[in-house]
Each structure stands twice: as structure tokens, then as C-alpha cells.
């Protein structure tokens with residue numbers, strides 16, 4: 300290992316040495332206006348992530364994925380497994396919004412809001428705190444194992460693990476309620492083995508990511524990272540280097556370009572690239588190189604923005620077009636999806652009703668009467684009790700039914716199953732009779748199910 304950073308090249312991946320081994324990138328700390336805004340946003344997003352399970356709306360956490368009971372609570376709305384098709388609108392809506400943002404602002408999600416970026420920023424703070432700045436860390440990597448190195452490394456990995464465990468427990472609280480999580484934490488792991496295994500695996504994966512995998516996730520694994528080159532064009536914003544202004548580069552006094560080749564932009568880059576070599580897939584748009592270069596320009600009394608947010612057209616001195624067919628298409632599809640989701644969510648019934656014929660023989664003939672039996676299952680999707688009544692439409696006058704008299708009251712998010720028995724004099728059964736079961740809820744909603752009355756047909 301070497302204590303001096305290598306110059307990035309476009310011919311190799313920055314995180315791999317020539318012999319194929321892992322090369323750790325020790326990015327220097329960048330400070331400036333973008334670093335401050337990114338830190339602020341990271342604090343806000345982390346606070347939202349931690350707080351959502353604590354915020355109660357209609358008696359449930361704001362976001363609660365109760366997989367055990369197949370109920371999903373989202374800001375006061377409750378969905379059950381039968382509503383899973385709505386996920387299509389949610390996922391496609393999120394996808395098209397991300398496409399739109401990328402077409403417009405490049406990898407703004409990666410650099411500002413992606414959990415991987417935010418978690419790694421915290422890990423880098425821990426690393427700086429335990430092992431010093433980038434130069435010290437490179438020296439530590441190259442040095443032999445001493446007591447001091449062992450203590451620093453152990454402290455760093457212990458803090459990574461603690462951070463991973465906290466994140467994993469917060470994630471678990473989205474799937475079990477907070478009181479349940481607290482109760483589980485006070486019992487032995489064996490009593491809640493599935494949850495323990497979940498936390499153990501998530502924390503282990505996070506620790507591996509923070510301690511070793513790191514920026515490789517963005518460079519080689521993340522599918523969105525791979526996709527973004529297909530989403531951006533010459534008008535998409537991105538972090539880039541103004542070649543016209545910077546070149547020819549060189550030390551002050553020997554060049555007419557503004558770049559003094561100080562390599563500060565390379566030293567702060569968390570993916571180890573040199574942005575002056577042009578737009579690259581490895582650039583996550585973290586803006587560290589903008590802050591670094593702006594501070595160099597300030598010291599040289601030159602105007603900032605040698606590295607800046609701009610489009611490829613902008614860097615070439617052309618106008619950046621914000622309204623383009625692809626941005627209109629992506630935002631149009633996202634808006635369409637949002638409208639469809641809103642309409643579908645508003646029309647969701649407060650209950651789910653299913654109707655099945657009792658298994659076994661389809662009908663019974665006894666004492667001149669034909670009998671059919673159905674199971675009516677009513678699932679209350681609201682957080683309050685609802686009373687349901689049953690009507691059977693379209694049957695002949697002589698059709699009688701029992702099993703749902705006076706209605707049933709179903710507890711909040713509860714389920715009731717009733718056996719409904721229908722009888723008809725055999726002489727009245729001239730053909731199979733189509734039936735309409737109508738379940739009416741106390742809040743005025745009507746849900747219909749169809750069935751057929753079967754029996755021996757007397758022509």
C-alpha cells in the first residue's frame with residue numbers, strides 16, 4: 300500500500316489496484332456551501348427516517364408495514380394485501396419522478412439524497428474521527444500493525460457496527476410497532492428469532508458496506524447508476540469541469556488557464572476520479588470537487604465555478620434547454636401515475652368482501668328443499684368498527700337465506716366469516732339462478748359479489 304494517492308485514469312476502475320486487489324480511496328474533507336447544504340439535507344432526511352415510526356396518524360405509525368398481519372399503514376390510510384396492485388402506481392410514479400429529476404438535474408439523487416451516500420458520509424466522519432485526515436489514513440494503511448493502529452481500527456469498526464445496528468433497528472421498527480420492538484429488545488434473541496436474524500443480517504450487510512464495499516456500490520452495483528447514462532443528455536445538469544476556462548492547466552504564472560493543477564478536486568472525490576477528464580459514470584454528483592475548487596479559486600482571487608453544476612451544452616457556451624421531449628414525457632407519465640393513484644386510492648372500499656361456496660357437495664336436497672351454503676368473509680380495512688348488512692338481490696320470492704341476520708359488526712382492521720344458508724323449494728328451481736350478494740357498510744358503501752344457486756333442475 301502507498302501513502303500517496305494515485306492519479307486517476309480513464310483506463311481502470313479507481314477502486315481496484317493493478318493486481319486486482321481493493322484500493323481504498325481516502326477522500327480529503329471538502330468544506331463549502333454545497334457541503335453545508337448537503338449536511339443539512341442529510342440531517343433532515345435522517346430525522347424523517349427515524350421519526351416516521353414514532354408519528355401516530357389515526358392510531359398507527361405514519362409508515363408501518365405490518366407484514367405479519369398483511370396490513371400497510373401510510374399516513375392515515377390502511378391498505379391490505381388485496382390492495383397490493385396499487386404498488387404498481389407507486390413504483391412507476393417514483394420511477395418516472397426519478398427519471399425526470401435525472402434528465403433535468405443529473406445524479407442529484409445520488410449526491411444529495413441516496414441513503415448510501417448519506418450513510419457513507421457518516422462513516423467517513425467516523426473514520427476521520429478515529430484515524431485522522433486523508434494523509435494520516437493513507438499512512439496508517441501503509442504502516443505496520445501497532446497498538447495505536449489496532450486501537451484506532453477497532454474503535455472505527457465498533458462505531459461502524461453501532462451505527463449499522465441503530466439503522467437496522469430503525470428499519471425493523473417499520474415492520475413491527477415500536478412497543479413490540481422495545482419488548483423484543485428486552486427478550487432473548489431466541490424468542491424472536493426471525494426479527495433477530497433480520498436485524499443481524501441488515502446490520503451485517505451495512506457494516507460490510509461501510510467498512511469495505513463503500514463507493515464500489517455506486518460504481519459497480521447500483522442499477523440506477525448504470526441507468527443514468529441512458530437518461531441524461533447534453534442539456535442535463537451535472538457536475539463538470541469548464542475545460543475552456545481551465546485549460547491549458549498549470550501552476551500560476553505558467554498558463555493562461557484557470558486550473559492550477561493543484562489536484563484538490565481529485566483529493567476530495569469519494570470515488571477517486573478526476574472530473575477534469577470529463578463526465579464519468581463514477582461521478583455521483585456529490586459536489587465535493589465544486590467546493591474544493593471554489594476555495595482554491597477564492598485563494599487565487601479568481602471567480603468560482605471552474606467546476607460547477609452545468610449541462611454539457613452550458614459548458615460549451617450554448618443555451619441549456621429545460622423543456623425537452625424527454626423531460627415532458629417523464630413528468631407527464633409521473634403526473635398521469637399520480638392522478639391514477641389518487642383516484643384509485645379515493646375509490647378504495649372500506650372493506651374487502653369475498654364469497655366462496657362451502658367446500659364439499661355444491662347443494663343438498665332435503666325434504667323438498669334445495670340448500671346452498673356460502674362463506675362470506677368481510678375484512679374491515681378501517682381503524683374503527685363497521686357494521687355490515689347483507690342483501691341478496693335477483694333471487695325468486697321463495698328464496699330464503701339465514702346466517703347474516705341483523706348484520707355483523709367487524710372490529711377495526713378485523714375480519715369476520717359467516718356461513719350464509721340459502722334455501723329454495725325444489726319445485727321452484729327451473730334453472731340455475733344467478734344471485735347478487737350485496738354487502739352494505741354502515742358508512743354507505745356497497746360491495747357486490749355474484750354467485751349461482753345450484754340444484755337438480757326440474758324442467
Ligand code: SF4
Nearest residue numbers: 558559561562564592
Ligand atoms: S481544484 Fe480546481 S484548480 Fe485545482 S486541479 Fe481541480 S480544477 Fe484545477
Ligand code: SF4
Nearest residue numbers: 568582583585586588
Ligand atoms: S467528481 Fe466531483 S461530484 Fe463527482 S463524485 Fe467526484 S467529487 Fe463528487
